[in-house]
Amino acid sequence: MAEENNNGGAKKKKRPVAAGAPLWMVTYSDMVTLLLTFFVLLLSMAQLDQMKFKEVLGSLQGAFGVMASSNLTTVERPRIVEFLPIEDDYTARLYKRLIVQMQRLKLDRDITLVQDRGAVVLRVNDAVLFEAGQTEVRSEAYPVLRKVAEMVRPLPFNLRIEGHTDSVPVSRPGLSNWDYSVARAVSVLKFFGNEDLLPLERLAAVGYGEKRPLGSNDTAEGRALNRRVEFVLESTSSSREELPYLIDAREQMPF
Template sequence: MARKKQKKQPAGAPAWMVTYSDMVTLLLTFFVLLLSMANLDKRKFFDALGSLKGAFGFLQSSSVSEINKPQVISYAPMDDDYVSRLYNRVQAMLTRLRIDRDIDLVQDRGAVILRVKDAILFEAGSTTLRPEAGPVLREIAGLVQPLPLLLRIEGHTDDQPPSDPAVTNWDISVQRAVTVLKFFAAEDLLPLDRLSAVGYGDRRPVAPNLGNEQKALNRRVEFVLENLNQYQDKLPYLIDAADQLPF
């Protein structure tokens, strides 16, 4: 009796395995996209989106150039948890250095703000730093320097018009902020690419301008710690690991 001739198996992987591999690859790509969406970093999101389009085979050449072109750095408020932890650390440092009487530390606008009364830094109506201002500003720079954060210097005044009619409160606030920035630059205390200066005049009071004490609160210089999106991943390490913190 003749044996049946065995059917010859085709070479290569079975057809079901090829289909299964494609499905697993697409699922992996899909979950990578979900993970990138969980991280609120726009640049990473668009990079992952481009990878997903390429995996599905419909990435246009114009999209490639758009994704690979230089991205503009965006600034964002720190998360509330980061702000609270950073606030506590900076407050402890201010107390340790015994300069917490000169500097008020506040949480506002999604950031940590070092608030200094103008009398500590400037004479009344002046935009020239007092000699006593140097040590205070050096201490502030020492606090900010190790942090992966930007520093915005803000000048503020009360609503009392300056004695010189040619000068406005806007002029004084801007010049004071720039004067502080120039001090940091001249002393080489902070990199210039991390600094900015702005003046608000009497437009952003922290108290009603009803009396001398309240007006004195509004005459101030604020040091606003701002976050960069690209530093989000570094902040938990700096803030959570107390033994690793530079302060």
């Protein structure tokens, strides 16, 4: 009887409860983490518009209570957008395309291709195009200029031809470095026009003189870098900046 009483009166042992979150929550958390990683990867590979990104970011911050309620309906936009990612991507693709074209046409030994001021620039040393002290394009440079026109012709860009000099005064009386740089730029423009290599409405000639040096004018190497002609590819839809000694081909024909 004592055993029965003892057995009957014995309390049932409770099953041990596992510590931590329930198992279903762990599985759910793994799934959410994987989805978050997937969308972060998609975001990192996407080309974003900075303005829209700021708007979406502001909405998300407001939804999660990061921003004050008074700021939820107003997203401050930057006043100046210097360079959108899509433009940078287009410039990079254009740069790569021209590199391939230059190698195909064997121009990479005569021309340096650079990205400058948000544009693609073909940079040519003056010795390639001109005799020392001369402003007329030498005949040996004609094949180089024809190949430049071949590259530029199918592209939706205007071509601004920029003349640059070093700081050494020009030996010709009454002629400044600015005049000298303009004369060389116009000489190249005339060649394109006379040979019907490019439409005149796409051409402009600019002279900067010694005002935009690449190297120091105190050394021979620096002065050689500064004596150059640059072909700047400009979007046909963009407004043209005011430049010193700007020569528009449409206002100069016939030569």
